Amino acid sequence: MTLTSLLPLIALALPIIGGLAALGAGRRNRRLGIAVVAGTAVTTFLITALLALAAKDGLLREMTLVQIAPPVWIVFRIDPLGTLFAATVSGLFLLALIYAFGYLPDDRRQWRFHAFAMACQGCMIGVAFAGNLVTLLVFYELFSLLSYPLITHDRTRVAVAAGLKYLVYIITGGAFVWAGIILVFHLGGEIRFLPGGLADINGSPGLVLATFACLVTGFGVKAALMPLHGWVPDAHPAAPAPFSAVLSGVMVATGVFGILRVMFEIFGVSRLIEMGVLPWLGGIAGASVLLAAARAVGEDDLKRRLAWSTISQMAYVLMAVSTIGGQAVTGAFVHITHHAFLKGGLFFCAGLVATVTGATRISQLRGLAQRMPVTSLALTVLALGLVGIPPLSGFISKWLLGLGLADAGAMVRLGVMLAGALLAAVYLWPIIYRIWLPTDDPRFAHSHSREASGWMLGILIATGMLAVILGTAATLPGFPLDLAKNAAQWLVEPPP
Amino acid sequence: MSAAAHGLALVVLVPIVGGALIPALFRRFPTAAWGFALASSALTLAISISLIRRLLAEGPFSYAAGGWPPPYGVALHFDRFGAAIAVFSMITLLVLIFSRRYIPAVVPIARIPLYYALVMINLGGMNGFLVTGDLFNLFVFMEVFSVSAYALVAMARGPQAGLAAIKYLLLGAVSSLLVLFAIGLIFAQTGTLNMADAAGRLDAAASIVPTALALGALTIGFMVKAALFPLHVWLPDAHASAPAPVSALLSAVVVKAGVIGIIRTLQTFSDHGSLQLMPLQSLLIWLGAIAVLWGAVAALVQSDLKRLLAYSTVTNIGYIFIGLGIGSATAASGAAVHIINHAVIKAALFLAAGALIHQSGLRHIDDLRGLGERMPLSALALGVALLAVAGVPPTAGFVGKWQIGLGALETGRPLLMGVVIVGGLLVLTYGVRIINTLFFRPPLHVRVVTSREAPPSMLAAILLLAASSFLLGLAGKPMLDFVAPAILPLTDTG
Amino acid sequence: MNVLLTHVDYIAAVAIFLVGLYILLVxxxxxxxxxxxxxxxxxxxxxxxxxxxxxxGVPPLLGPDAVGPFASPLPHALVLTGIVVAVSITALALALIVRVKRECGSVELNELGKVE
Amino acid sequence: MPIELHDLRPVLAPLISALCAGGVFVMGTSGRWRAIWSLAAAGLKFVIVWSMLPGTLAGSVYIFRVGEILPGLSIAFRVDAFGLFYALVTATLWVLTTVYALAYMKGSHALKRFFGFFALCISTTVAIAFAENLFTLFLFYELLTVCTYPLVIHDQDAEARRAGRKYLAYTLCGGAVILAGMLLVFHSAGTLSLAEGGILGDVDDHRVLLLIFLTLVGGFGVKAAIMPLHAWLPAAMVAPTPVSALLHAVAVVKAGAFGVVRVLYDVFGVNLLKSLGFATWLGYLAGFTIIAGSIMALRQNRLKARLAWSTISQLSYILLAASLLTPAAALAAIIHLANQAFTKITMFFVAGAIEHNTGKTHIDQLDGIGYRMPWTMAAFTIAGLSFMGVPLLAGFITKWYLSLGALAADSGGFVALMALSGLLNAAYWLPIIYRAYFRETGIPQLREETPWMLLAPIGICAGYVILLGTGAQAPLMPFSLAESAVRLAFGLEGGIP
Structure with a gap:
């Protein structure tokens, strides 16, 4: 076995093992635990980044590991799309895990959080590297279940209720995926991801459509595609901030990732056009964009507003993908990555503010900048980035998305996208406005609060910087844009 | 002529003469009476086995008593049905072994030699009944075993025994008279008493009314002896109040005489051209089916162990009659084999129950709770025999039920097959109830705790019979093959 | 009708039999x-x-002046045996009745039923 | 045609256990001898059964004829792929259950009786697996009823007796119905031999065939706990845990399911059933049972009761799969024999271990139990996930093939049923896992792991659940055996489509 074939496995297994090690070590010696977590997270990120660079030109490798039953294997593949996603996942996890050291109270349960979170990370990387539907399903189900203890980590009644809702949605979605996979195998005789889709899917048009619907519904639950989004506004605020960041940043994207795999590598572009499902997908995604953004505007709870925003932003991606244009798909991939860090950062901020001041509502944020200038600055940068103000990272992805939509001639969708961006400004601007507005009102004076220091602030600064760097230096080789272009090319115009 | 040639006479004479000698010789020595009875029954068994060997070698054979040839003299005839004498002798032998320790406890000491005498005479009567070729002797031997049976029922102490005996006697005597009446009718019609001869001449007889009358009288008479529903009423009382070994003999052997009487009747009348046996056979099927269900349901509600076993006999007689009524080769041979198998099983049941009752002094089923721990072997034997009587494969009880059920299907009576199966299920229900009581419930009665396992002589008989009631199930095929030729005349009517 | 006349013995026997049966049952x-x-x-x-x-027919007694037709001798032999059997049954029954009387104090079945 | 070899092993395997039972009954007053007899027989039989695997895989069929007891009715053993599959599961689990039982039952009353009948149960189960004809199958099937009864009422209290009565009432009636069916088969086909492709091909009376189908499937369906014949199973969980495990996972219920599959494939035969269409109704009934059993399981608070209802639901997977009459579904039916057995026995072992360790029997008492017994509950979690159909675990394989089979039979609705059943499984297993790990009692939980003699069987079973799910084609996996069984039943030459 060469190193390249070992690396993906290491990337997958390392967080899981590291998490268990941290659980053991951290309970005895906090410093050792921190070292294990940080070392593991950094190493994992480096490995996935390395793989992303190595695989940027196309399929690097496919590995068949274990046979479950004669036609069903556990298969991993290293391709541009998967590695880009894996790198995004491990990057955000790196930030979230370190942030958690500051966010969570220093007790034994903190290590449990880390262990589960890292196991979750490993499984998400597994999803990214999955080479067929069953492998994808394995890791998809696993990290879905592993997320549950993280969402309910606070053990409040609200958290438990949100966790239950989450579980019901996700498991039902899993069942749909499951049924879809069976149907795919029945109709196509194959469940591997193949460039350009499976060679033939024989069956009545209705059955083929049902198969597609099953898979999109199943993954759509996680992708928070309306009307399957119900768990998102509850679960995201209920989880501890570092995990909210992961949920919003990459977990929802996992659903989108699943849909991408199904669309491009199971059904294939030409069959999708033939089936006529794309307008429907675009329509649903467009509706999601607008409706979710509208809900976000009316939401006072900061984390809930961010959650609604996630639903809206991820719908951009699907809307763009539904055009099948190379440019739009590129934009979609870039948006996944950029949005991950922006939204993750925003949740970090929200968590920090809530920890320090106890404020969870936007109306309570007035005058925050007086007390917590650095936090406020980071929050502002990230919010502006999400709105799409140049030269921040959000601008790049939205620009590309807009270009792509225009390129594909999807003018209605372009209009929806612009409306969505406008609504994003509407729901994010009051936050910025409020925190910078000085006040003497004793209700907002936060007399006892002051800037936090240490882990959390460091991470905030890092995400802010990242928004700037990814925005200004987006075109550098090896940056997400570069990788996304290759990935999109590879998907939309697969090599023969 | 050598002793072997006279075997057919000896098999009747040895027990009767032996039995008759016992009160004369051993009035003062009950133990010696036991030994003598045992020896003569063993001798009878040996003779009957030698007869069967001759039967297998030569086929059915006859013996003219005193050298008079049939139809004038008293003819003895040995066919494959007659081979049952070996089983009956065997059961009597085991009952005697069992009696050694049991009888002194229930029979006044002065009557003990009488008891052994009656058992032997009963055996002689049974053997004679089976091997006779002559209608009148059929009656005489029937009276021999019947009268000895009445007396045996009365052997036990207590008011119940006498009353049960006299009830049994009254019904039994009426049935005997019916049989005798029928014999008279046949004689009047044919002028002969030889069965084979009479069968040939019945056809020629002009009037059908007397023949039908004779058939009816014989059937009813033997039905009483066989305790076929609804003429079974005497059986539960008699079998329940007799001493256990006597119950065993009555249920296993004596009621079978009635069944064999019916078989002989059917065989005799089967050649008759103008008389249709079909309605009679249908009647037998119906009565048999009702007997199966009635006996099983009645047994379910009994609280007295021996009464329950008595009702089980009613059920099994019902099975046999269903088989005979169907009359196909499958069913009739099954019924014939069931005669033997049920004899063994029922003997095992009554002896094992007797051992339990004897050792604990209790006879109500609920009082026997937990006795299985104190008397494991007897209780185990009872359990095996209960499963056998329910027809759980591969026990002996299964053979007959399978064949009869199959026969019902062959003749297009699926519902009858249902009756066969439901009956087995009901029997299994009370079987399980007893097994459960014995083994899986804590003792209720203080006497259970102090009970001890039965003495070896009793155990030997019980275990041998219980083992046979299991093993005979594995020998179903050879047994069916054995009775098949004997069944043939019957099946012609089916 | 003719059948009835020729079988008048049958009818008489059945009638007497039924009388006995009636007594036995009632x-x-x-x-x-x-x-x-x-x-x-x-x-x-x-x-x-x-x-x-x-x-x-004449009695079947063989002698120098015996002339047929003879009545069949066999039934007489049978009936003799039958009477022996009947007597023994009656004897046994009477003995049992004595015992029942001694142990239960009655020979009336309906009273005995109450004793039980 | 497979090569038929006359061999002593088919009869030796059941005989070993019967001998062991004898040994236990005779010498079993001493605990040590009980253990020695039980373990020796378990090990020996394990070896005997496994030793037939290579031959059977190579296409041989081992035969041993004991004798003909009635015309056309013989006791004979024949080891084909399907029978061996079932025997392998039984023999393997018996070793584990024996170890578990030795530890679990320590100090209980009437142990001689317990271990004696325990051994007899397995003896009869293997005999059922190896039965050459319907009669032998029926014979040992009934014997199994008799042998399990003392185990069910082992506690001898009122509840146990009630359960025992119910158990007997159901199973004995089922047995009687089978007897009726057997008579019908023998009458119409003239033979009772189980043969690939069925023996009823020449019967053209539709009503008789329907009657045979109803009686045989109904009779075996009692032990397979298909609704509405299931009521004995939840009642029977009052038995000691090793017995429940034996009842629910290995011997009894599987004997019923095994019987149904034998009836469908070897008495009727696939082609005949397809033309008759009776099996469709069986499929609907099984589908109903799957859902209704799961819903009932949801409502139970007692852990073993939930397990029992889950068993009812899971068993109908086998019946549903068998009734679809497609190769893939048949494969699912056979494999699920093993999958359900290992998964459910893990759960019963865990339930027993919890009761043994802490005395807790109800689900709402299990808060925080995962901290007290982490390894035990880890095994439980694996089993639960397997039932939910999570890939890499045994349950997924079943659902996979079953769904493929359903699609091949143009009954796509059953795929939705599988998905729904997976959801229901999640709904009743996850709360237990949740309580075990995520609900805290307020009192600090001391680590109190299960003793190793209980834990080792649990661990091995849970490991096997994973193995069955990941390495179906590993050398010691009987998967290829199941494949060859399907090939025989369907008369296929190559692979399973």
């Missing part, structure tokens, strides 16, 4: 039941004896 006194039984026995014996009759 009477509660054990002793009377035994009497009923005896009547039935008599009916059967009488019937068998008549069955041996031959038209104008």
């Amino acid at each position: 009477k509660q006194n054990l002793l009377k039941k035994i009497l009923g039984l005896n009547i039935m026995e008599t009916a059967v014996f009488a019937f068998i004896v008549t069955a041996g009759m031959t038209d104008n």
Whole structure:
């Protein structure tokens, strides 16, 4: 076995093992635990980044590991799309895990959080590297279940209720995926991801459509595609901030990732056009964009507003993908990555503010900048980035998305996208406005609060910087844009 | 002529003469009476086995008593049905072994030699009944075993025994008279008493009314002896109040005489051209089916162990009659084999129950709770025999039920097959109830705790019979093959 | 009608038999039941004896001046045996009745039922 | 045609256990001898059964004829792929259950009786697996009823007796119905031999065939706990845990399911059933049972009761799969024999271990139990996930093939049923896992792991659940055996489509 074939496995297994090690070590010696977590997270990120660079030109490798039953294997593949996603996942996890050291109270349960979170990370990387539907399903189900203890980590009644809702949605979605996979195998005789889709899917048009619907519904639950989004506004605020960041940043994207795999590598572009499902997908995604953004505007709870925003932003991606244009798909991939860090950062901020001041509502944020200038600055940068103000990272992805939509001639969708961006400004601007507005009102004076220091602030600064760097230096080789272009090319115009 | 040639006479004479000698010789020595009875029954068994060997070698054979040839003299005839004498002798032998320790406890000491005498005479009567070729002797031997049976029922102490005996006697005597009446009718019609001869001449007889009358009288008479529903009423009382070994003999052997009487009747009348046996056979099927269900349901509600076993006999007689009524080769041979198998099983049941009752002094089923721990072997034997009587494969009880059920299907009576199966299920229900009581419930009665396992002589008989009631199930095929030729005349009517 | 006339012995036997049976079934006194039984026995014996009759037959006694047709001797032999059997049954029954009387204090079945 | 070899092993395997039972009954007053007899027989039989695997895989069929007891009715053993599959599961689990039982039952009353009948149960189960004809199958099937009864009422209290009565009432009636069916088969086909492709091909009376189908499937369906014949199973969980495990996972219920599959494939035969269409109704009934059993399981608070209802639901997977009459579904039916057995026995072992360790029997008492017994509950979690159909675990394989089979039979609705059933499984297993790990009692939980003699069987079973799910084609996996069984039943030459 060469190193390249070992690396993906290491990337997958390392967080899981590291998490268990941290659980053991951290309970005895906090410093050792921190070292294990940080070392593991950094190493994992480096490995996935390395793989992303190595695989940027196309399929690097496919590995068949274990046979479950004669036609069903556990298969991993290293391709541009998967590695880009894996790198995004491990990057955000790196930030979230370190942030958690500051966010969570220093007790034994903190290590449990880390262990589960890292196991979750490993499984998400597994999803990214999955080479067929069953492998994808394995890791998809696993990290879905592993997320549950993280969402309910606070053990409040609200958290438990949100966790239950989450579980019901996700498991039902899993069942749909499951049924879809069976149907795919029945109709196509194959469940591997193949460039350009499976060679033939024989069956009545209705059955083929049902198969597609099953898979999109199943993954759509996680992708928070309306009307399957119900768990998102509850679960995201209920989880501890570092995990909210992961949920919003990459977990929802996992659903989108699943849909991408199904669309491009199971059904294939030409069959999708033939089936006529794309307008429907675009329509649903467009509706999601607008409706979710509208809900976000009316939401006072900061984390809930961010959650609604996630639903809206991820719908951009699907809307763009539904055009099948190379440019739009590129934009979609870039948006996944950029949005991950922006939204993750925003949740970090929200968590920090809530920890320090106890404020969870936007109306309570007035005058925050007086007390917590650095936090406020980071929050502002990230919010502006999400709105799409140049030269921040959000601008790049939205620009590309807009270009792509225009390129594909999807003018209605372009209009929806612009409306969505406008609504994003509407729901994010009051936050910025409020925190910078000085006040003497004793209700907002936060007399006892002051800037936090240490882990959390460091991470905030890092995400802010990242928004700037990814925005200004987006075109550098090896940056997400570069990788996304290759990935999109590879998907939309697969090599023969 | 050598002793072997006279075997057919000896098999009747040895027990009767032996039995008759016992009160004369051993009035003062009950133990010696036991030994003598045992020896003569063993001798009878040996003779009957030698007869069967001759039967297998030569086929059915006859013996003219005193050298008079049939139809004038008293003819003895040995066919494959007659081979049952070996089983009956065997059961009597085991009952005697069992009696050694049991009888002194229930029979006044002065009557003990009488008891052994009656058992032997009963055996002689049974053997004679089976091997006779002559209608009148059929009656005489029937009276021999019947009268000895009445007396045996009365052997036990207590008011119940006498009353049960006299009830049994009254019904039994009426049935005997019916049989005798029928014999008279046949004689009047044919002028002969030889069965084979009479069968040939019945056809020629002009009037059908007397023949039908004779058939009816014989059937009813033997039905009483066989305790076929609804003429079974005497059986539960008699079998329940007799001493256990006597119950065993009555249920296993004596009621079978009635069944064999019916078989002989059917065989005799089967050649008759103008008389249709079909309605009679249908009647037998119906009565048999009702007997199966009635006996099983009645047994379910009994609280007295021996009464329950008595009702089980009613059920099994019902099975046999269903088989005979169907009359196909499958069913009739099954019924014939069931005669033997049920004899063994029922003997095992009554002896094992007797051992339990004897050792604990209790006879109500609920009082026997937990006795299985104190008397494991007897209780185990009872359990095996209960499963056998329910027809759980591969026990002996299964053979007959399978064949009869199959026969019902062959003749297009699926519902009858249902009756066969439901009956087995009901029997299994009370079987399980007893097994459960014995083994899986804590003792209720203080006497259970102090009970001890039965003495070896009793155990030997019980275990041998219980083992046979299991093993005979594995020998179903050879047994069916054995009775098949004997069944043939019957099946012609089916 | 002709059949009835030629079989008048049958009819008589059946009638007597039924009388005995009636007594046996209806009477509660054990002793009377035994009497009923005896009547039935008599009916059967009488019937068998008549069955041996031959038209104008003479007793089957062999001698120098014996001329046929003889009545069949066999029924007589049978009936003798039958009477022996019947007597033994009656004897046994009477003995049992004595025992029942001694142990239960009654020979009336309906009273005995109450004793139980 | 497979090569038929006359061999002593088919009869030796059941005989070993019967001998062991004898040994236990005779010498079993001493605990040590009980253990020695039980373990020796378990090990020996394990070896005997496994030793037939290579031959059977190579296409041989081992035969041993004991004798003909009635015309056309013989006791004979024949080891084909399907029978061996079932025997392998039984023999393997018996070793584990024996170890578990030795530890679990320590100090209980009437142990001689317990271990004696325990051994007899397995003896009869293997005999059922190896039965050459319907009669032998029926014979040992009934014997199994008799042998399990003392185990069910082992506690001898009122509840146990009630359960025992119910158990007997159901199973004995089922047995009687089978007897009726057997008579019908023998009458119409003239033979009772189980043969690939069925023996009823020449019967053209539709009503008789329907009657045979109803009686045989109904009779075996009692032990397979298909609704509405299931009521004995939840009642029977009052038995000691090793017995429940034996009842629910290995011997009894599987004997019923095994019987149904034998009836469908070897008495009727696939082609005949397809033309008759009776099996469709069986499929609907099984589908109903799957859902209704799961819903009932949801409502139970007692852990073993939930397990029992889950068993009812899971068993109908086998019946549903068998009734679809497609190769893939048949494969699912056979494999699920093993999958359900290992998964459910893990759960029963865990339930027993919890009861043994802490005395807790109800689900709402299990808060925080995962901290007290982490390894035990880890095994439980694996089993639960397997039932939910999570890939890499045994349950997924079943659902996979079953769904493929359903699609091949143009009954796509059953795929939705599988998905729904997976959801229901999640709904009743996850709360237990949740309580075990995520609900805290307020009192600090001391680590109190199960003793190793209980834990080792649990661990091995849970490991096997994973193995069955990941390495179906590993050398010691009987998967290829199941494949060859399907090939025989369907008369296929190559692979399973």
